[in-house]
Amino acid sequence: MAERPLGGNVHPDDPDLAALALEGRIVAYFGYGSLVNRATLRTKFLGIRRASVTGWRRFWMPRLAPEAALLSVRPEEGFTTQGVVVYDLADHLPAVDEREAGYIRRVVMPGHVAIENAPASDVPLFIYEASPTTPDAADVDAFILQSYLDAVLQGFLSLYGEAGVRRFVAETEGFETTILGDRAAPRYPRSVVLSAGEADLFDRLVSERGARIVDPG
Numbered sequence: 001m002a003e004r005p006l007g008g009n010v011h012p013d014d015p016d017l018a019a020l021a022l023e024g025r026i027v028a029y030f031g032y033g034s035l036v037n038r039a040t041l042r043t044k045f046l047g048i049r050r051a052s053v054t055g056w057r058r059f060w061m062p063r064l065a066p067e068a069a070l071l072s073v074r075p076e077e078g079f080t081t082q083g084v085v086v087y088d089l090a091d092h093l094p095a096v097d098e099r100e101a102g103y104i105r106r107v108v109m110p111g112h113v114a115i116e117n118a119p120a121s122d123v124p125l126f127i128y129e130a131s132p133t134t135p136d137a138a139d140v141d142a143f144i145l146q147s148y149l150d151a152v153l154q155g156f157l158s159l160y161g162e163a164g165v166r167r168f169v170a171e172t173e174g175f176e177t178t179i180l181g182d183r184a185a186p187r188y189p190r191s192v193v194l195s196a197g198e199a200d201l202f203d204r205l206v207s208e209r210g211a212r213i214v215d216p217g
Contacts, residue, residue, distance in 0.1 A: 013119055014046040017087060021120035027090045030108060030127040032058050032083040033071035034148065037155025040190040047087040050116040050159055053108055053127060054080045060174030061130050062142030063102075068180065068187075069137035069144050071152065071172070072103060072130040082160060082167065085115050085125065093126075103128035136174030138210075143178040146213065147186035153202045154192050162201065169205045176210035185216070 020026050026046065030053050034040040038048065057076040060069040073081060088096070097105060108125040137144060156164045169175065182188075183199070194202070203213060 013087075017046045017119055020046065020089070021087075021123055025090050026087055026120065026123050027093050028085050028087050028123045028125045029096060030083055030113070030125065031086055032056075032073055032081055032127075034151050034155070034190065035086055036084050036159060037151050037192065038158075039192050040151050040155070041086075042190070045086050045088050047119050049085050049087075049118060050082075051085040052080050052082050052114050054078065054112045054114075056081050056127060056129060058168075058172045059130075059134075060137035060142070060144055060172065060177070061134055062137045062140045062174075065142075068148065069142040069174065069177075070148070072134070073127065074130050074132045074134060081171070082156075082164060084159065085113070085118075087119065087123065100128040103130060138174045138176040141177055143180050144175075144211070145188055146179050146181050146183050147188035147191040149179065149206070150183060150194055150199075150202060151188060151190060151192045154194060154198060157198065157201075165201065166205060169209050175206060177212070179206060179211045179213045180216055181213045182216050 014020075017026070029035075030051065055075060055077060056073040057079045058071060058073050058081050061072040062069045105126050106129055108127050113125060153165055153168065156168050160167070180187075183194070207213065
């Protein structure tokens with residue numbers, strides 16, 4: 001599956017995006033997990049672009065039992081991570097902070113981000129990161145929720161093609177742990193429906209990476 005262009009028939013920019021940016025009423029944040037899949041977004045946004053940041057690496061961040069691991073990033077000098085930049089109203093930032101509770105919001109400087117066909121300049125850009133000393137899920141044998149993983153990988157497949165999914169699985173740390181196979185009865189509240197081909201591809205890649213898919217029981 002080839003990369004799909006953003007904007008246009010995929011998701012048109014809000015017609016007021018440029019004017020709002022000139023008024024200083026827009027912020028942007030880098031999405032590296034479920035935000036990459038537009039089907040998981042529940043708030044209105046103004047635009048979305050493929051992008052990459054340098055200086056952070058994605059990993060599976062464990063949470064206290066019985067909660068599943070979630071994706072985060074932690075600082076890693078020189079490492080480049082793919083994702084998207086979401087343009088949003090500045091007034092919505094507190095709600096994003098609440099959704100990303102447990103993460104640290106950092107400013108991404110212009111020299112550390114590459115945005116495809118950016119619709120506006122001089123927009124403050126943020127990334128939500130974990131502490132650099134946080135262990136990954138494999139370190140503490142924390143589990144990953146398959147329905148959450150499905151939403152993320154489907155997003156990367158849509159925007160970056162199969163090569164993007166392979167890169168995601170290869171470069172994300174902490175995959176060598178248990179994946180709870182809840183696809184048939186999703187526990188993730190913003191779950192998505194996969195085609196048979198998507199499911200087969202995702203399961204094969206994560207298994208080759210060292211993950212163990214287990215029945216919820």
